[in-house]
Amino acid sequence: MNLDCGLRTRSCRVIQDTSMAIAALKLEDDESDDGLKQSCWANMPQELLREVLIRIESSENKWPCRKNVVGCATVCRSWREIMKEIVKRPEISGLLTFPISVKQPGPRESLLQCFIKRKRSTQTYFLYLSLTQALADDGKFLLAARKFRRPTCTDYIISLNADDMSKGSSRYIGKLRSNFLGTKFIVYDGLPPHDGAKMTKSRSTRFMGSTQVSPRVPAGSYPVAHISYELNMLGSRGPRRMQCIMDPIPASSVEPGGVAPTQTEFPLSSGESFPSIPFFRSRSSCVEKGGPGVLNNQIDGPLVLKNKSPRWHEQLQCWCLNFQGRVTVASVKNFQLVATPPSGQSGPQYEKVILQFGKVGKDVFTMDYRYPISAFQAFAICLSSFDTKIACE
Structure with missing residues (x-):
């Protein structure tokens, strides 16, 4: 009993000291990381350290306080490895913590609430995690x-950094490409979604606007989703139909x-320090094998999503879907996707x-998703809805 009390007392003191250390410590490169191995923080007893980190992780259950969890993972390598073990994936915890969380499937039992803000002047779209029940906090x-327009298609470059939007950036994680009519889209992941994934051919340099960008890290183009909007041959106006x-x-x-399939880590290019974003990235790329049928040798075929059919509301004279209060403005862009059952x-x-x-506003849209798709995949699908589709409406 006395030992337990003493351990708790030490834990409380360490937690207080840790919060102060987090404010003072900054992420450095591998050389600095190795130097931290010799610090008092890295030499803490493993049992005590694990208990302290578990308590911090469980107490900081939402943003912005959850940045302390990320802060602990940036102290040194031993802290990082333990915190990676403690923090659960979004499908289990329902929380987005590290950057790789946006590439992992969402929670199984509920929708994870997010929203998108559109900036028309720059053709830029920003995805945010909702922190409250408000429709836009x-x-x-x-x-x-x-969005980048090309002669024959349109590209949406997706990045972890709002100020660095090129395919050659280390913050690049994928893209969405449309055909000329804006009726068919392909979502490309910068990392292989599973072992054995095939990368499409691409040039080593890209032109974004008038700027030539030379990649600093190897960025792949792995197709992970195909989106199609059904052509409206009759010319009658109505809800879009997508698959x-x-x-x-x-x-x-x-x-x-x-x-x-669940991606577990981001790669980090050699010689590059950890990015100055409120997450951390690990240094190798791998995919967690969930079980049979997840990788290339899928037995039952890929998941197919289709839009849920709306019903016609006679009094309102419009097509309606039950968004559980998450949508307030009628728009042809609004949709709900469900899985298509096998025959x-x-x-x-x-x-x-x-x-x-x-x-929900002039340039604000809600985006809620769940398992088995990720925030990145959900964001890319929603981006496809922003294109004007004369042939589909």
């Missing part, structure tokens, strides 16, 4: 995308116990909304 910045084929995600992922199958898992997107 200050939010926690997650991703940014910028999303999620190539690396098996259809069985929506079943009880089903699994989807002859049915069940409640095919009624669950996996992604919903809708308008």
Whole structure:
């Protein structure tokens, strides 16, 4: 008993000292990281350190306080490894903590609430994690995308940094590309979504506007989703009809116990310090193998998402969907996506909304998603809805 009390007392003191250290410590490169191994923080007893970090992680259960969890992971390598073990993936915790969280599937039991802000003057879109129940709060910045028009297509470059929007940047994580009509889109991931994924051919340099960008890190183009909008041949106005084929995600992922591929780490280019964003990135790229049917040898085929059919409201004279109060403005862009059941199958898992997107202001839209898709995939799908589609409306 006395030992336990003494341990708790020491833990409280260490937690207080840790909060002060987090404010003083900054992320450095590998050489500085090795130097921290000799500091008093790195030489703490492992049992005590683990208990302290567990208490910090459990107490800081939402942003902005959750930045202390990230702060602990930046102290030194031993702290980082322990914190990576403690922090659970979004599908389990429902929390987005490190940058890789935006590439991991969302929670299984509920929708993770986010919102998108559009800046028309620069054709830029910003994704935020909702911090309150308000339809548009200050939010926690997650991703940014910028639209680049080309003669035959349109590209949306998606980045972890709102000020660095090039494919050659180390903050680049993927892109969305449309065809000429804006009716078909392909989502490309900068990292392989699973072992054995094939990269599409691309040039080593890209032209963004009038600026030539030479990549500083190897950025791949791995197709992870195909989005198509159905052509409206009759010319009657009505809701858009869309379909999303999620190539690396098996259809069985929506079943009880089903699994989807989960990226676990970001690569870090040699000679580059850790990025100055309120997350940290680890230094190798790998994918967690959830089980059979997750990788290339999918047995049951890829997950197919389709928009949930709205109903016609006679009094309002419009098409309606139940967004549970998350959408307030009628728009042709609004949609809800559910999984398409295989032939002859049915069940409640095919009624669950996996992604919903809708308008709440002139340039503000809510985006809520859940397992088995990630924030990055959900954001890319929503970006496809912003394009004007004369042939579909």
